[in-house]
Amino acid sequence: xxxxxxxxxxxxxxxxxxxxxxxxxxxxxxxxxxxxxxxxxxxxxxxxxxxxxxxxxxxxxxxxxxxxxxxxxxxxxxxxxxxxxxxxxxxxxxxxxxxxxxxxxxxxxxxxxxxxxxxxxxxxxxxxxxxxxxxxxxxxxxxxxxxxxxxxxxxxxxxxxxxxxxxxxxxxxxxxxxxxxxxxxxxxxxxxxxxxxxxxxxxxxxxxxxxxxxxxxxxxxxxxxxxxxxxxxxxxxxxxxxxxxxxxxxxxxxxxxxxxxxxxxxxxxxxxxxxxxxxxxxxxxxxxxxxxxxxxxxxxxxx
Numbered sequence: 001x002x003x004x005x006x007x008x009x010x011x012x013x014x015x016x017x018x019x020x021x022x023x024x025x026x027x028x029x030x031x032x033x034x035x036x037x038x039x040x041x042x043x044x045x046x047x048x049x050x051x052x053x054x055x056x057x058x059x060x061x062x063x064x065x066x067x068x069x070x071x072x073x074x075x076x077x078x079x080x081x082x083x084x085x086x087x088x089x090x091x092x093x094x095x096x097x098x099x100x101x102x103x104x105x106x107x108x109x110x111x112x113x114x115x116x117x118x119x120x121x122x123x124x125x126x127x128x129x130x131x132x133x134x135x136x137x138x139x140x141x142x143x144x145x146x147x148x149x150x151x152x153x154x155x156x157x158x159x160x161x162x163x164x165x166x167x168x169x170x171x172x173x174x175x176x177x178x179x180x181x182x183x184x185x186x187x188x189x190x191x192x193x194x195x196x197x198x199x200x201x202x203x204x205x206x207x208x209x210x211x212x213x214x215x216x217x218x219x220x221x222x223x224x225x226x227x228x229x230x231x232x233x234x235x236x237x238x239x240x241x242x243x244x245x246x247x248x249x250x251x252x253x254x255x256x257x258x259x260x261x262x263x264x265x266x267x268x269x270x271x272x273x274x275x276x277x278x279x280x281x282x283x284x285x286x287x288x289x290x291x292x293x294x295x296x297x298x299x300x301x302x303x
Contacts, residue, residue, distance in 0.1 A: 006068045011077030018118055019081065022111030031108035038160035039271075046157055053124040070125050078119040085112045116152065123149045140293055143286030151279030158272020165268075166250060169194035169218065171261045178267055190243060192265065195219045198233075199258040216252055218263040234265065245269050 002010055037045060060066040068074055089106040093099060106112045127145050130138050165178035169192060176191035196219040201211040217235040222242055224230075232240045232247075240247040251264035 004064065005073075006064075007073045008077060010068075011073045011075075012080075014074075015077045015081045015115065015118065018114045019111040022109070022114040025110040025114075026102060031105060032110060032113050034108065034156075034160050036160070037157065042157040042160060046153065049121075049153075050124070053121060053128060056121075057125055057128050066125070069122050070129050075119075075122050075126070078115070078122050081115045082119045085109075085115055116156070120149060120153055137293060140286045140290035143282045143289060147279040147282030147284075147286060149279070150282065151276050154272045154275035154279065158270065158276070161272060162270040163268070164266065167192060167265045167267055169220070169263045169265065171195070171197060174223070188267075190222055190224045190245075192247075193221045193223065194263055195221065197252060197260050197263045199252065199260060201258060216263075217249055218265065220247075220265075222247075244271060 056063075056066040056069070060070070085106065088103060089112070092103045092106070094106060095104050098104070102109050123145055127142065127149060130142055130145075134142075163180070163186075165180055165186060167175055167178040169175050171194050174191050174193040176188050177185055178188060179185045198215065198217045198219065199213065200215040202214045204211050215235065217233050217238075219233050220231075220240075222230045222232065222240070224243055230240075230242055234240050234247050234249045236249045239249075246268045248266040248268065249263070250266035253260035253262040256262070
């Protein structure tokens with residue numbers, strides 16, 4: 001058994017052990033299948049994770065590992081492993097197929113997932129400890145760490161629930177179906193009617209054979225099952241947000257050009273995104289409040 005107190009050496013050994021376990025899982029069961037964690041599985045997993053953190057904190061006086069996880073000996077190596085794998089992900093092109101085995105698919109690579117899971121458990125324990133021993137001076141610390149926890153956990157667990165669909169519209173017609181990148185067709189809880197596709201081009205410049213597109217947009221009416229109808233013009237940089245969906249102007253009949261009667265909208269729905277944004281805003285607030293708490297206080301003049 002390792003001598004106590006544990007320090008950085010033990011942290012790097014435990015983190016390295018998790019990477020080895022991850023490699024064994026990658027070989028034995030293949031990559032992480034995030035799609036299997038779609039709702040309600042991701043919510044159940046989140047609940048189990050939060051409960052596990054609470055139990056670990058309650059047992060910290062009896063289990064030395066849990067107590068140690070709230071100190072730098074655990075947190076610094078965990079950050080190093082997660083940061084190192086993130087740098088690898090940034091340096092190696094991430095592609096859907098092909099590429100470097102494992103390293104080109106880091107988001108489904110077990111060592112990467114376990115490294116971040118380990119770091120998030122540590123962050124969760126630290127946050128819980130500071131929440132239960134709240135001090136005004138620790139507001140920046142709590143905002144930063146809770147923000148990181150919220151953004152990363154919700155971003156990962158929410159990814160299976162994210163939908164990106166394409167809807168092809170023709171002028172004068174109403175469409176209530178859209179398809180994903182694999183061609184699977186979905187029946188939606190709303191329909192979109194295309195009134196007009198707008199296409200504007202820049203004037204023909206000297207030496208150019210074709211005019212460049214300046215703007216393309218769709219004038220539509222979106223009908224919901226609740227009986228609500230919304231008229232909107234969807235531009236490339238001006239999406240429409242409705243019923244949890246974000247509608248983007250995506251494509252058109254390029255061969256027809258300005259005469260195109262066809263418009264393609266991209267529809268994106270990410271129910272976990274508000275929680276990710278909340279985490280980011282908490283981190284920003286933590287940075288601002290840190291400046292406030294670190295600002296020197298003016299000394300009072302002695303009478």
